[in-house]
């Protein structure tokens with residue numbers, strides 16, 4: 079077997095290719111000044127995306143937040159102060175801006191076979207109304223109706239619910255139902271553990287994110303999910319159901335070529351790219367300063383070693399379909415199964431790392447997670463499960 083050297087692989091170029099392949103939804107964030115727009119954005123996407131100084135003013139009162147390696151583009155409206163004359167400007171501003179973006183109805187466009195235009199529009203609106211204000215203003219109602227008339231998916235994010243009691247909350251919800259007639263989600267960006275515990279039956283962050291994903295075209299969901307902070311279950315689903323299969327197909331394609339399959343050099347670059355893609359989806363690419371050397375040393379060496387071992391050992395017999403296939407079919411079955419198993423292993427390891435780092439706030443030693451032993455054990459587990467289940 080020919081050795082594969084990590085030096086042959088351009089990690090930065092590959093990460094750039096992965097980012098370039100991800101389509102980004104445009105999300106419009108509306109609401110009065112102080113409604114909690116920035117806090118919602120930080121809570122859902124992390125503090126990094128919309129840091130002061132990262133935004134570009136695109137028109138009066140609207141700032142775009144966009145980063146090369148983040149899968150969403152946010153348009154944050156400056157809002158208005160309740161009771162000031164800026165209120166009348168706000169609706170006109172937002173309306174002009176949305177019009178300029180183009181109002182291609184997603185369903186009409188799809189029927190007409192138009193796909194490229196889908197990128198060039200606002201995809202959904204998160205309209206923030208502060209529960210702390212204890213009222214829904216005429217302006218909120220007006221702007222929401224205007225956006226709905228443009229067939230944009232609009233959700234009200236009812237913010238700062240820690241600022242009122244259950245009865246007041248009930249009254250706010252009734253007002254939104256009656257006057258706005260859009261779906262709404264209760265939130266609080268407070269990170270006080272006592273507040274969080276007290277509100278746990280009320281908070282609907284997960285529901286908001288579920289709504290946001292459901293209302294995006296399939297082609298835009300990866301960008302959105304990869305941009306989320308936390309939400310590891312959604313990330314895992316995306317990785318296992320959408321991302322890994324891209325690479326197993328690529329691996330099967332490579333194995334069809336009449337080059338001896340035992341040349342792992344053909345398969346390894348696909349697996350490294352897949353691993354980087356998985357790490358990126360879990361948000362680990364920003365955490366790993368020495369990402370390339372880690373992937374280089376572990377995935378490259380393990381992939382080569384395990385593939386050799388697989389081809390000559392008991393693991394090989396576990397690959398579904400191998401016993402019945404012949405010739406190049408063996409190659410494609412082995413190549414795609416092996417890649418799927420590797421993807422599963424990396425996904426599980428990333429999930430565990432992300433849980434430790436993002437949800438438990440722990441400092442971890444990466445090699446405790448990304449090591450040959452873990453990868454081999456998880457791959458063997460995948461082979462067994464897919465053979466029997």
Ligand SMILES: Nc1nc2c(ncn2[C@@H]2O[C@H](COP(=O)(O)OP(=O)(O)O)[C@@H](O)[C@H]2O)c(=O)[nH]1
Nearest residue numbers: 110111112113114115116117238240266267268
């Ligand atoms: N108690 C409480 N305060 C919040 C919450 N969300 C935001 N705030 C505070 O409300 C103020 C306005 O929030 P900000 O996100 O800047 O609003 P924006 O002007 O709409 O972007 C800030 O002082 C926040 O700290 C929340 O959920 N609970």
Ligand SMILES: [Mg+2]
Nearest residue numbers: 115116117154
């Ligand atoms: Mg703000």
